[in-house]
Amino acid sequence: MPQVGGEYSEALIGKPQTANPLLATADAEFDLSQLTYRGLFKYSKEGKAVPDLAESWQLSADGKTYQITLRPDLKWSDGNPLTSYDVAFTFNSLQNSQLNSPRATEFKEVAVKRIDQRRLNFTLKNPYTPFLGALTIGLIPAHIWEVIPPEKWLSSEAGLKTVGTGPFRFKDLITGQQGIIKTYILEPNPYTHTHKPFLQQITLKFLPDLASALDSLKQGMVQGLGGLDGDSASSLSSQKFSLYDIPLPQYTAIFFNPEQNEFLKNESLRRALSYATNRLDLIQELAGNNYRPATGPFVVGELKNKTANLAWPFNLESAQKIINEAGYSKNKDNQFFTNKQGQPLAITLTTVDQNQYLAVAEQIQKQWSRAGFKVELNVVPTNELQNSIINNRAYQALLASEIIGLDPDPYPFWHSSQAAAPGLNLALFQNHEADTLLTSARQSRDDKQRQAQYLRFQEILKDDSPAVFLFSKNYIYALSHSLRGVERRLINQPANRFLDIENWYTKIIRE
Numbered sequence: 001m002p003q004v005g006g007e008y009s010e011a012l013i014g015k016p017q018t019a020n021p022l023l024a025t026a027d028a029e030f031d032l033s034q035l036t037y038r039g040l041f042k043y044s045k046e047g048k049a050v051p052d053l054a055e056s057w058q059l060s061a062d063g064k065t066y067q068i069t070l071r072p073d074l075k076w077s078d079g080n081p082l083t084s085y086d087v088a089f090t091f092n093s094l095q096n097s098q099l100n101s102p103r104a105t106e107f108k109e110v111a112v113k114r115i116d117q118r119r120l121n122f123t124l125k126n127p128y129t130p131f132l133g134a135l136t137i138g139l140i141p142a143h144i145w146e147v148i149p150p151e152k153w154l155s156s157e158a159g160l161k162t163v164g165t166g167p168f169r170f171k172d173l174i175t176g177q178q179g180i181i182k183t184y185i186l187e188p189n190p191y192t193h194t195h196k197p198f199l200q201q202i203t204l205k206f207l208p209d210l211a212s213a214l215d216s217l218k219q220g221m222v223q224g225l226g227g228l229d230g231d232s233a234s235s236l237s238s239q240k241f242s243l244y245d246i247p248l249p250q251y252t253a254i255f256f257n258p259e260q261n262e263f264l265k266n267e268s269l270r271r272a273l274s275y276a277t278n279r280l281d282l283i284q285e286l287a288g289n290n291y292r293p294a295t296g297p298f299v300v301g302e303l304k305n306k307t308a309n310l311a312w313p314f315n316l317e318s319a320q321k322i323i324n325e326a327g328y329s330k331n332k333d334n335q336f337f338t339n340k341q342g343q344p345l346a347i348t349l350t351t352v353d354q355n356q357y358l359a360v361a362e363q364i365q366k367q368w369s370r371a372g373f374k375v376e377l378n379v380v381p382t383n384e385l386q387n388s389i390i391n392n393r394a395y396q397a398l399l400a401s402e403i404i405g406l407d408p409d410p411y412p413f414w415h416s417s418q419a420a421a422p423g424l425n426l427a428l429f430q431n432h433e434a435d436t437l438l439t440s441a442r443q444s445r446d447d448k449q450r451q452a453q454y455l456r457f458q459e460i461l462k463d464d465s466p467a468v469f470l471f472s473k474n475y476i477y478a479l480s481h482s483l484r485g486v487e488r489r490l491i492n493q494p495a496n497r498f499l500d501i502e503n504w505y506t507k508i509i510r511e
Contacts, residue, residue, distance in 0.1 A: 006506035009203040010224040011213035018159030021138030030495035037138025037164035045489030047406040049132035063127035070118040075191035077169035084120040089142035098150040127443040130407040167502040198505035223480040244477040250403040251294040254468045255426035261396040270465040274312040275319035276371035290474040296458045299472035310458045337372040346374040350395040391421040411438045427466035
């Protein structure tokens with residue numbers, strides 16, 4: 001039987017700026033947020049949205065208003081009461097344009113109204129079937145954040161010295177040079193609405209890269225490490241570690257921006273880039289047995305199987321034939337296709353300065369070059385990607401990943417209304433029929449109808465070729481055998497691995 005006591009330590013990669021769930025963008029930030037905050041709903045181990053801080057919910061007959069009732073006697077980790085005022089404050093803040101939250105788009109047309117201390121209504125402009133999944137975002141305490149101007153939230157001390165409702169609460173942090181966090185320490189939250197955790201301390205150690213984190217795990221300096229690649233996972237002893245290999249509902253793709261490159265306005269040439277992409281070779285070069293080829297935005301569940309053939313397969317001859325038909329040619333001395341004026345068929349591929357993305361970008365550069373494209377790489381620092389590149393749509397082709405969710409809703413990534421920032425339509429894709437399908441599918445409660453609409457939507461994506469879908473990735477998580485109580489579960493994002501951490505333990509009572 002589990003016994004209260006013991007500690008758990010994990011290596012994380014990155015330099016978190018905040019744990020505020022409204023502002024988190026990096027994996028390490030989501031991890032801190034998941035441990036110390038909770039939402040109205042959470043994902044069950046089967047991947048369904050179920051009540052968490054909420055006690056119950058009701059949906060109006062027109063499918064637009066969700067009435068949420070909070071659990072009684074909820075408290076923040078500092079002992080202050082949590083009421084519907086905090087809930088309303090959280091979502092009103094999220095909608096505040098001054099905050100510039102990456103989650104703002106999900107709640108753009110949602111009205112939040114308090115009924116009493118425990119009840120409030122969320123009223124949508126139109127029905128939205130996956131809405132409960134959006135309510136898994138962590139709530140924040142009004143008494144902490146309402147005195148801080150939104151433009152200072154990201155740099156606020158409260159962003160890391162959290163007050164939340166998670167099973168653990170902030171205890172201490174240790175910084176190194178330039179204030180970079182080295183160690184983050186958590187203790188059980190005595191006011192948690194779940195049972196009190198068995199573990200009495202969690203220590204998170206931030207390291208610069210996977211190699212140093214893996215070395216720390218092997219030397220016994222930490223007990224857990226997530227985000228492993230296939231080679232790293234296979235290097236661990238099965239006598240010491242358990243491996244959890246979990247599919248993630250996200251994909252990595254290359255998104256084309258026709259506004260920044262004239263030839264990308266040509267549908268045929270975009271298709272040629274798809275034909276020139278060898279996903280299987282790419283995955284083999286990455287040496288990752290945790291990668292799976294992606295042929296569209298649906299990468300988990302039944303929709304993945306039904307849409308598996310809706311993509312242009314690798315075919316170098318077809319790519320070069322299309323390029324010739326588009327008026328480009330090359331002679332024996334030319335490595336790249338050129339137009340009649342001698343200008344090469346050139347494209348700049350932008351990616352973030354992270355090892356995984358750099359490796360993918362370099363392989364894509366080689367593959368497209370073989371087809372006759374002149375490819376240059378533009379590598380940008382992680383902290384500049386969102387504001388300088390994505391928000392300004394300052395790229396010709398962008399290598400990026402998108403999380404579509406366990407209950408997939410491609411609308412935020414592909415509807416024409418999301419083509420400008422803060423929308424996430426990175427390909428600036430615009431198609432009237434696709435818009436209609438995406439709008440209808442997210443409102444329908446008929447699963448068969450939704451699937452049929454999404455199948456047709458992917459057919460349109462295939463024909464238009466606004467992006468090249470590359471792969472999806474399983475999340476590999478290594479844990480020491482000394483840690484018990486961990487259940488295998490479906491997760492919406494890597495941080496969801498901590499959803500049942502109050503059940504983890506290292507000490508036992510023998511009967």
